[in-house]
Amino acid sequence: MVKCYGRIRALDGFDLEVGAGEVTGLIGHNGAGKTTFVEVVTQLVRPDAGELRICGSDALRGPRSVREMVGVCPQEISLYRTATVRDNLRLFGALAGLRRAARHEAIRRLATELMLESVLDRPVGLISGGQQRRAQAASAMIGNPPLLLLDEPTAGADPQTRAALLRSVRARAEAGAAVVYTTHYLPELTDLAATLAVVRRGRVVARGEQSSLLHGLPSTVRLRFDTSRPARLPPELARRAVRENDEWHLTSLDPPADLAALVAAGCSPTFVDVDRPGLDHLFEALGAPPAGNHQEEARDAG
Structure with missing residues (x-):
């Protein structure tokens, strides 16, 4: 059409x-x-x-x-x-x-x-x-x-x-x-x-x-560690992690496996929260602006 x-x-x-x-x-x-x-x-x-x-x-x-x-x-x-x-x-x-x-x-x-x-x-x-x-x-x-x-x-x-x-x-x-x-x-x-x-x-x-x-889109794993000991993330995880204040944000396709790898490396977090991929992640993966982006395309064509 x-x-x-x-x-x-x-x-x-x-x-x-x-x-x-x-x-x-x-x-x-x-x-x-x-x-x-x-x-x-x-x-x-x-x-x-x-x-x-x-x-x-x-x-x-x-x-x-x-x-x-x-x-x-x-x-x-x-x-x-x-x-x-x-x-x-x-x-x-x-x-x-x-x-x-x-x-x-x-x-x-x-x-x-x-x-x-x-x-x-x-x-x-x-x-x-x-x-x-x-x-x-x-x-x-x-x-x-x-x-x-x-x-x-x-x-x-x-x-x-x-x-x-x-x-x-x-x-x-x-x-x-x-x-x-x-x-x-x-x-x-x-x-x-x-x-x-x-x-x-x-x-x-x-x-x-x-x-x-949504399968195949990464989750964001938010992590906090004991502040008395600096966290030493395994190299393969550190490459996918960004520190924001007192939290680490880890991009992960398999959060349970990555958490197991952290524990095995002696980096047991004191706080874990997993942000699953949603609508904005799907739009981004498809090359579209996020849902809140007000884009005029045809007399407010919707």
């Missing part, structure tokens, strides 16, 4: 397939193309080239036929602020093709699932940010669509909201929905057992399980 804004290619051969019951974590720095991809799938923008199929249907040739198949939770709160939570959900339920009785039951179920019972009849603009996040997620899920697009749904959310949203996403995937979940927070994707798709400069540059993508 290709999408250009002037000379900027926001999507440059973007290729992604998500199966039923699968959660795909879409990760990449700001400006990599994640949000542009979501906008194309939701038909807010049209790609310049490529194809888009949802449940086997050509979404570019027959967009109306697939709209009810997609539930979208954008980054920004997009609910009607002066309308109540209930009225917002009624509207999105109707747009999803639910009849009145089915809408009523779906609202009741989602209100319980996402802890919204106490605010159903309050205007969206008068409820908390966490409640707004949960209400927006409910609006995406109300029709039980086969495809869910969740664009940083927990951004700025409190722990209670984050836990509730992750439970709901897991439940939808277990029921057979295909889920695309964008985030900068890797532990959420671990919780969802998501497959990762790493986006860089408008294309997916790596795809796989977290463990396989």
